[in-house]
Amino acid sequence: MNPETTQLDKTRFDLQIIASWIEPGSRVLDLGCGHGDLLLLLKQEKQINGTGIELSEEKVARCIERGLTVLQGDFSEEILDYPAHRFDCVVLSQTLQQVMNPKKLIPELLRIGKRVIVSFPNFGHWQVRLQVLLTGQAPVTGQLPYEWYDTPNIRVISIKDFKQFLRMTGIKPVKEVAINSHHHDENGHIIKYLINLRATYGIMMLERSA
Amino acid sequence: MENASDKTSTAPLRVKKQYFTFAEPPNEMPLDSGARLGPITLAYETLGRLNADKSNAVVILHACSGDSHVAGYYGDDDPRPGWWENMVGPGKPVDTNRYFVICSNILGSCMGSTGPSSINPKTGRPYGFDFPMVTIRDMVRAQKHLIDHLGITKIMSMLGGSVGGMQVLRWCTDYPEMVISAIPLATTTRHSAQAIAFDEVARQAIMADPDWQGGNYYDGPGPRHGLAVARMIGHITYLSDESMRNKFGRRLQNRSSLSFDFAGDFQVESYLRYQGAKFVERFDANSLLYITKASDYFDLEHDDGSALLDERLTATKFLVISFSSDWLYPTYQSRALVSKLKKNGCDVSFCEIDAQWGHDAFLLPNKQLDSIISSFLNRIYHESRNNAAR
Numbered sequence: 001m002n003p004e005t006t007q008l009d010k011t012r013f014d015l016q017i018i019a020s021w022i023e024p025g026s027r028v029l030d031l032g033c034g035h036g037d038l039l040l041l042l043k044q045e046k047q048i049n050g051t052g053i054e055l056s057e058e059k060v061a062r063c064i065e066r067g068l069t070v071l072q073g074d075f076s077e078e079i080l081d082y083p084a085h086r087f088d089c090v091v092l093s094q095t096l097q098q099v100m101n102p103k104k105l106i107p108e109l110l111r112i113g114k115r116v117i118v119s120f121p122n123f124g125h126w127q128v129r130l131q132v133l134l135t136g137q138a139p140v141t142g143q144l145p146y147e148w149y150d151t152p153n154i155r156v157i158s159i160k161d162f163k164q165f166l167r168m169t170g171i172k173p174v175k176e177v178a179i180n181s182h183h184h185d186e187n188g189h190i191i192k193y194l195i196n197l198r199a200t201y202g203i204m205m206l207e208r209s210a
Numbered sequence: 211m212e213n214a215s216d217k218t219s220t221a222p223l224r225v226k227k228q229y230f231t232f233a234e235p236p237n238e239m240p241l242d243s244g245a246r247l248g249p250i251t252l253a254y255e256t257l258g259r260l261n262a263d264k265s266n267a268v269v270i271l272h273a274c275s276g277d278s279h280v281a282g283y284y285g286d287d288d289p290r291p292g293w294w295e296n297m298v299g300p301g302k303p304v305d306t307n308r309y310f311v312i313c314s315n316i317l318g319s320c321m322g323s324t325g326p327s328s329i330n331p332k333t334g335r336p337y338g339f340d341f342p343m344v345t346i347r348d349m350v351r352a353q354k355h356l357i358d359h360l361g362i363t364k365i366m367s368m369l370g371g372s373v374g375g376m377q378v379l380r381w382c383t384d385y386p387e388m389v390i391s392a393i394p395l396a397t398t399t400r401h402s403a404q405a406i407a408f409d410e411v412a413r414q415a416i417m418a419d420p421d422w423q424g425g426n427y428y429d430g431p432g433p434r435h436g437l438a439v440a441r442m443i444g445h446i447t448y449l450s451d452e453s454m455r456n457k458f459g460r461r462l463q464n465r466s467s468l469s470f471d472f473a474g475d476f477q478v479e480s481y482l483r484y485q486g487a488k489f490v491e492r493f494d495a496n497s498l499l500y501i502t503k504a505s506d507y508f509d510l511e512h513d514d515g516s517a518l519l520d521e522r523l524t525a526t527k528f529l530v531i532s533f534s535s536d537w538l539y540p541t542y543q544s545r546a547l548v549s550k551l552k553k554n555g556c557d558v559s560f561c562e563i564d565a566q567w568g569h570d571a572f573l574l575p576n577k578q579l580d581s582i583i584s585s586f587l588n589r590i591y592h593e594s595r596n597n598a599a600r
Contacts, residue, residue, distance in 0.1 A: 060561045064582040067589040071560045081552040
């Protein structure tokens with residue numbers, strides 16, 4: 001009956017990096033938390049005080065079964081209730097590309113959280129570029145496995161685009177890392193050069209500019 | 211980590227109805243209406259064992275017409291277990307091998323606790339309509355006397371559905387320091403106009419019955435017809451369009467063609483009549499009037515602020531559950547509750563369970579419901595122990 005355990009090295013590679021950025025004991029909100037892998041990891045390894053928001057009843061129930069605090073709902077609406085600075089860190093992992101209004105969402109996340117960690121698949125990756133160039137069709141890759149007609153990804157973002165967006169909105173990236181890893185893989189490596197061409201995912205930690 | 215007692219058998223539990231009497235004059239209990247009531251008796255049942263540090267108490271609060279008989283059997287020849295047998299018992303989600311479960315009958319009811327059918331010590335006759343109006347808060351105030359009497363200062367978890375959920379929330383706002391965790395199920399912070407409307411129709415059905423006699427009917431047959439109709443109305447609000455379609459459709463009862471009279475053709479008519487007739491045998495009409503009024507009066511959003519916006523509540527952990535087809539207390543009302551708790555900074559989980567059974571879904575066997583309640587209680591149990599160990 002004891003809550004199950006999870007291990008860092010069995011966790012999705014981008015979540016491993018996100019977890020490493022989170023201070024022990026902090027208050028964390030995970031948007032689109034799925035089955036709660038990240039929250040469970042952080043609870044066990046860093047004793048964080050976590051909350052997840054998730055749309056699917058089945059996933060919410062799974063989170064509660066794992067002893068996590070989770071709200072069923074649409075996070076764009078759910079976050080509006082929280083008072084300012086309610087969380088030390090808000091995590092938006094691999095969901096930004098599905099958000100209807102990122103320009104409104106990200107400042108709102110910086111209202112309720114001191115820091116926001118965002119990870120997203122990089123549409124600037126060379127495979128994506130090559131596919132568009134050679135086939136003339138919407139790209140389908142390991143990180144973007146959907147066809148144009150069934151994809152939940154309504155935003156096309158590259159790492160370069162997102163950094164431009166941050167400059168435009170005056171939001172400060174305090175940490176950033178680009179990685180190369182497969183969709184749900186626990187292995188991967190950090191990309192240092194030609195990031196927008198070689199990385200499959202971008203991960204950034206944002207803060208309000210003073 | 212676990213107690214040896216966690217591993218005991220799953221044999222059916224034997225329970226006994228017990229009584230606790232307090233507020234003897236001149237120390238009557240003050241009520242929200244300004245009146246005072248005493249003596250007050252609460253019928254209650256307990257299951258499982260209170261541990262040495264009194265940290266495993268789970269309080270279950272019943273709905274409108276429920277009673278203290280939450281689970282188990284009164285004796286070997288008792289044909290029926292308590293009303294939440296699928297949820298409470300050895301090895302069940304509310305595991306009586308681990309938790310000490312307390313369920314009391316609400317003030318104003320007729321299932322052993324003081325209510326309008328009880329004898330008024332001043333007259334030697336049933337109170338009838340001389341019984342003072344009681345509120346959800348008064349019910350909770352009376353329960354607090356019982357919990358104090360049992361020597362419990364911290365309640366590990368309180369759970370209840372419907373009007374029971376209202377009591378859970380009232381406990382949280384009135385005695386937040388006592389409630390470690392709360393599970394309000396299929397409930398609301400205030401009745402909608404629609405919910406009040408159904409209650410009023412039910413009350414009018416009773417009060418329009420000539421045998422109601424202004425509430426002083428205890429020498430006569432009582433408003434049997436009115437009470438049955440009131441229950442039929444209640445039952446409709448507990449079901450859903452989908453569940454009635456699946457359960458009855460337009461099927462006829464014991465006939466192959468329409469009768470062309472009013473004897474009752476359809477299965478749904480027969481079902482409602484049966485539910486009404488059954489209810490009359492066990493429930494007091496005045497109690498239904500008082501309890502429906504109490505639930506209509508219940509309002510945590512009263513005045514200019516919400517009673518739920520209270521920083522003393524931030525230590526309480528919540529699991530709020532609604533059911534997709536509940537149209538008596540629809541999901542948006544649970545969401546409004548969750549929204550308030552979030553503003554407070556509470557640790558709150560929320561799940562809308564997809565169920566076709568309407569409001570009644572919280573009482574019916576449901577694997578998803580079982581597993582989240584069992585896991586939530588398990589989490590609170592371990593957290594409390596870890597905190598105590600620190």
